[in-house]
Amino acid sequence: MTVVISRPGLRLNEFSLGATLLAVGYAALAIPTMVSLANQSWSHEFGAYGPIVLVTGLWLVWRQVPEIRHAGVPGNPWITAPILAASLVSYAFGRAYDFLTLETAGVYGAGIAILQSKLGLKILLKHWFPFLYLAFAIPPPASILADLTAPLKQLVSLAATDWLQVFGIPVARQGVTIFVAQYQLLVEDACAGMNSIVGLIAVSLLYIYLMRGSSLVYSLALVVFVIPIAIIANIFRIMVLVLLTYFFGNEVAQGILHFTAGMLLFATALAFVFALDRLIAYLFTRSGKAA
């Protein structure tokens, strides 16, 4: 402070020059990545949750700006430097050689490094949730996603046909092909919706955070439940598609209802998550009263 008073002009210039260059530098990293994300990830069904996470994540951060700013103190440069260096290497490699995950992780890491430099690690750790949540905007590697979802696809089509058979619907299955009456349905990658697990986890975490605050244990417990919930919601979705095909024909099912079934999946899964959250909260308060 005393320095600022004694040489206000110079300090101000240096400050604004630094801030400008910082903003320009970060924009030079982030804007091309945004374009790549929009083209390669957000525009596909498996990455459609990306912008939602980004916007809600930034909103969460923005909500806490007053408090963070008030309590923030410039961070230790020996923490900033390695985070920034690792992030920039990941960024340059990922962007040059087309690994969107590494590139986006680099932009994310550089952002964390800048915040660390300006506000310090302590305040960031105290408000960890919005920053962790923003990490969901990093698209997971497509190949890993494909490996993980292949067995789930089998499971989902198996369970869906088994349950429908119980209700007397003439349905049969071979691999990921489902036969109902004279129709043949394919549980395709995009259509299996298993890719939406990441998006579902993110949105569930957001809900829990807004409802219950940033409890690490609670968030983790919910994530553990989200995966089976997503699988059940998918089975439900396939059953709906098969039933639509059976009762209204292929045209209807593959048309607008296919899209609606996608929305339905997300809505169903979220409803499950909300219900589960209510149930746990209810059990907790009851056991609290009993004790």
Place this chain on the structure above:
Amino acid sequence: MIGRRDLLIGTACLAGAGAAFKLSPHHHVSLLRGRTVEQTVPRAFGEWRSQDVSDLVAPKVEDSLAARLYGETVGRVYRGGADGAEIMMLLAHGDTQSDDLQLHRPEICYPAFGFSISQSAVTNVALAPSVTLPSRSLVADAPDRRESIIYWSRLGEYLPLDRKQQQIDRLRTAMKGDIADGLLARFSVLGTDTGAAIGVLERFIPALVRAVPAEHRDILIGTQRAVALAAAGI
């Protein structure tokens, strides 16, 4: 102090963005050299005659993956031989191989269309006594259909045999500063007798490659093997 620190971080970020641009491959390399796959591969040769078909990649779907992935696809059914064999050929060419847009390997695509892959093995198709083509043979089963497949993929000058190798080859090409083209060549025969089907394919593929003019064979099999074939006087 803070201002100077911002200055340093901002400069580092700009350097990172610059490094990314500098490292990015900018040099497009396509073995097609302005030709099309369609005109390169003869419609008829030796005992074989062909007919164009359009839906070999996948059932036609609007805005389909196939349309985004491949600049040019050629689908033909060749008929011929003493036994009147039918061979389905698909050649799919993509100008720019990136992580988002790259060749999709049949062992991944077929299951997505309801086939199950019951066999997948690396095989070397003999183009000439001294020249072999690293390929993969597959047997794909659907409820009322069995397809025996031999395919190979070319990424720039590489002929990767599986997805991991394809990724590595793509990275190696990019690190040289090149953006390579990619070609998927898939040949399949219907029928339950897998051994016979593979036998037909192993006869057909060398005949097809040899029927392409020597100077354009690299489009299918890469420069190294095209040169080796020419050197062997074929």
